C-alpha cells in the first residue's frame with residue numbers, strides 16, 4: 001500500500017513540460033552566449049561582471065551547498081538583467097523585510113538535475129582523468145529554475161533600515177525606496193579572479209557551439 005501511495009505522488013513529466021524545459025535551456029544558453037561575447041570583447045563589461053559577482057556573493061564550487069551563486073549562475077543572472085546587486089527568491093526577500101513588486105518577472109538560474117556527486121566520486125573521476133581515461137562525454141544535465149529577483153525588483157515591506165521609507169499601510173504596494181537608498185548599492189565582497197572569469201565566459205561559448213551542433 002505504501003509503495004502505491006508513493007508512486008501516486010510522483011509527478012509525471014509530460015512532453016509539453018519537457019519541451020518547455022528544453023526551450024528554457026536553449027533561451028538561457030543564447031542569452032548567456034551573447035553576454036559571454038560581450039564580456040570577452042569589452043573589458044569594462046568584464047569588470048562589471050566581477051563587481052556583480054562580488055556583490056551577489058559568488059562561490060568557487062558550483063556543487064557545494066554553501067550560500068552564494070556559482071559563476072555560471074552569476075553569468076546567467078547578469079545576462080538577463082543589469083545592473084544587478086543583490087538577489088534572492090520571493091521568500092528570501094520577505095525574510096529581510098522586503099517584498100517583490102507585483103508584476104516583476106523573475107530571473108532564471110541553472111539547477112542541476114539529479115543527485116550531487118560525492119567527494120569520493122569526484123576524486124575517482126579526477127584520478128581516472130589523470131590516468132588518461134576519457135570521460136563518457138555525458139555532460140551534467142541542468143534545467144533553468146525561475147524565481148530569483150534583484151533588489152531593484154523589490155520594495156520595503158516595513159520601514160527600510162537604510163533610508164527609513166515606510167509603506168503607508170498593508171494595502172500599499174507601490175511605496176519604493178529612493179534610487180539613492182543604500183539598499184540598491186553594490187555590496188562589498190571579493191571579486192572572482194579575472195582569469196577564472198575569462199575561463200567561465202569562454203566555456204559559455206563552447207557550450208553554445210555544442211548546443212548548436214545538436215545537444
Ligand SMILES: [Zn+2]
Nearest residue numbers: 160163177181
Ligand atoms: Zn531604502
